[in-house]
Amino acid sequence: MSWTPNETQAQLDDEAAWLYGAIFAGVGYGAILVLFAICSYTLWGRIRTRSTRTRSSVYLFIYASISFSLVSVMYLINSRITQLSFINNRGFPGGPAAYDEDVFYVPLSMAGSVSYVLASWWTDLLMLWRCTVIYQDCEALTKVATVGLSCLVFLASVVLSVLWLIQISSPSSSPYQDAAMRINFTVPFFAVGTMVNIIVTIMIVGRLLYYRHSVAGAFGPRMSLYTSLTAILVESASIYTASSLFLIIPFAAGSSFANAPLQIIQEAEVVASLLIIYRVLQGKTWSNEVIAEITNGRSSSPPLQSPHGISVLSEMRFGQGPRETLVSTSIRASECAV
Numbered sequence: 413m414s415w416t417p418n419e420t421q422a423q424l425d426d427e428a429a430w431l432y433g434a435i436f437a438g439v440g441y442g443a444i445l446v447l448f449a450i451c452s453y454t455l456w457g458r459i460r461t462r463s464t465r466t467r468s469s470v471y472l473f474i475y476a477s478i479s480f481s482l483v484s485v486m487y488l489i490n491s492r493i494t495q496l497s498f499i500n501n502r503g504f505p506g507g508p509a510a511y512d513e514d515v516f517y518v519p520l521s522m523a524g525s526v527s528y529v530l531a532s533w534w535t536d537l538l539m540l541w542r543c544t545v546i547y548q549d550c551e552a553l554t555k556v557a558t559v560g561l562s563c564l565v566f567l568a569s570v571v572l573s574v575l576w577l578i579q580i581s582s583p584s585s586s587p588y589q590d591a592a593m594r595i596n597f598t599v600p601f602f603a604v605g606t607m608v609n610i611i612v613t614i615m616i617v618g619r620l621l622y623y624r625h626s627v628a629g630a631f632g633p634r635m636s637l638y639t640s641l642t643a644i645l646v647e648s649a650s651i652y653t654a655s656s657l658f659l660i661i662p663f664a665a666g667s668s669f670a671n672a673p674l675q676i677i678q679e680a681e682v683v684a685s686l687l688i689i690y691r692v693l694q695g696k697t698w699s700n701e702v703i704a705e706i707t708n709g710r711s712s713s714p715p716l717q718s719p720h721g722i723s724v725l726s727e728m729r730f731g732q733g734p735r736e737t738l739v740s741t742s743i744r745a746s747e748c749a750v
Contacts, residue, residue, distance in 0.1 A: 419507050426509030426668040427498075433675030434494045440679030441487045447686040448480045454693050472689055475538070482531040483682045489524035490675055509671065516580040516587060525580060528678050529573045532605060535652060535681040536566050539612045542688065546619050562612050569604045576601040599664055606656035613653045651687070655680035 416424075455473040458464040493515065497508035504511040515521050540562055547555050576597040579585050587598040655677050663670035 417507065422668065423507045423509060426671060427507050429668050429671035430494070430509050430512055430675070431498070433672035434490060436672065437487060437490060437675045437679055440676050440683060441483065444480065444483055444679060444682050444686065447683065447690060448476060451476050451686060451689050451693060452480075472692065475534070476686060476689055479531065479534055479682050479685055482527045482534065483678055485527040486524050486531070486678050489520060489527070493521060493524070509668075512671075513586045517583045517585070522577075522581060525577060529577060531678050531681060532573065533570060535685050536569065536605075536608050536612075538685050538688065539609070539616075539652075540566060543612050543615055546616055558615055562608065562615065565604065565608045565611055569601070569608050572597055572601040572604050599660070602656070602660045602663060606653070606660050609653040609656050613650060617650075650684075652681045652684040 419427075452473065455469050455476070458466070458469045459473060493512060496515075497504075497511045501511050502508065504514075516525070540559070543562055544555075544559055547558055550558070576587075579595075579597050580587055587596075655673060659670060659673040659677050663674070
């Protein structure tokens with residue numbers, strides 16, 4: 413005897429994708445919870461101590477707290493809507509997936525959509541900041557062209573996200589169709605948001621590969637802190653970019669598979685931003701001091717690790733030949749330098 417509900421295979425596929433997305437969203441939220449606990453504990457410990465308190469520590473603590481709050485709101489709302497879809501309103505015409513699509517305009521669902529949009533802006537701003545730091549030693553024209561292009565695309569994403577929120581706030585509209593405004597802003601919204609990620613990712617990866625090629629021989633193993641594959645992937649928030657493509661491609665193709673990444677995209681972007689903060693706290697991320705050192709000189713000695721960052725050792729040479737004297741100097745690259 414079959415207990416399959418009286419629904420088409422397409423409807424069942426939609427429901428399966430929604431349910432898988434809800435399950436994996438829980439996995440992503442667990443990762444966020446662990447990362448936030450580590451970052452907030454470390455940052456709060458430094459903020460409470462006057463000798464280690466910096467403005468950067470305060471800013472990063474506020475940033476991480478807001479990111480965690482937004483993703484928590486989104487996760488709780490998604491969990492509640494999943495319950496309403498698969499349990500409370502299981503008999504809705506078309507099944508749970510149809511119910512999810514039909515309730516985007518209700519206050520509960522709108523709160524989740526707003527938190528998602530705000531988290532997207534928040535993550536994009538972090539990426540623009542990292543892009544500015546990494547390109548700070550470029551010529552003024554190059555810096556304005558690269559960062560300016562990213563900012564323009566970001567502003568376009570903000571405008572489209574506002575139009576998207578207006579669209580889904582109407583009872584006659586959803587992310588999949590729009591009868592009120594006659595224009596579906598969903599694909600443009602996700603496409604431009606993905607474009608922001610791709611542009612910034614390419615810019616950051618390209619610059620880091622340039623640094624790797626230019627200075628790896630001069631700085632030796634020290635550069636592995638900043639130019640390893642892990643460093644490049646984290647600095648460029650590649651997790652967020654890959655997740656965006658994972659969503660926009662099946663969504664534009666009209667595949668029900670898009671229902672799964674639609675629920676985990678916010679977790680992916682917050683994980684990406686917290687990983688950057690985590691590397692900052694470890695003293696392994698690109699900072700003004702690191703780039704200034706690469707631009708202005710060479711380091712021949714390995715760095716000294718400390719609880720508060722990396723002490724970069726360099727050598728000053730006085731005299732020539734047998735009378736040459738070496739004096740080691742230490743420049744501490746703060747873990748929260750920006």
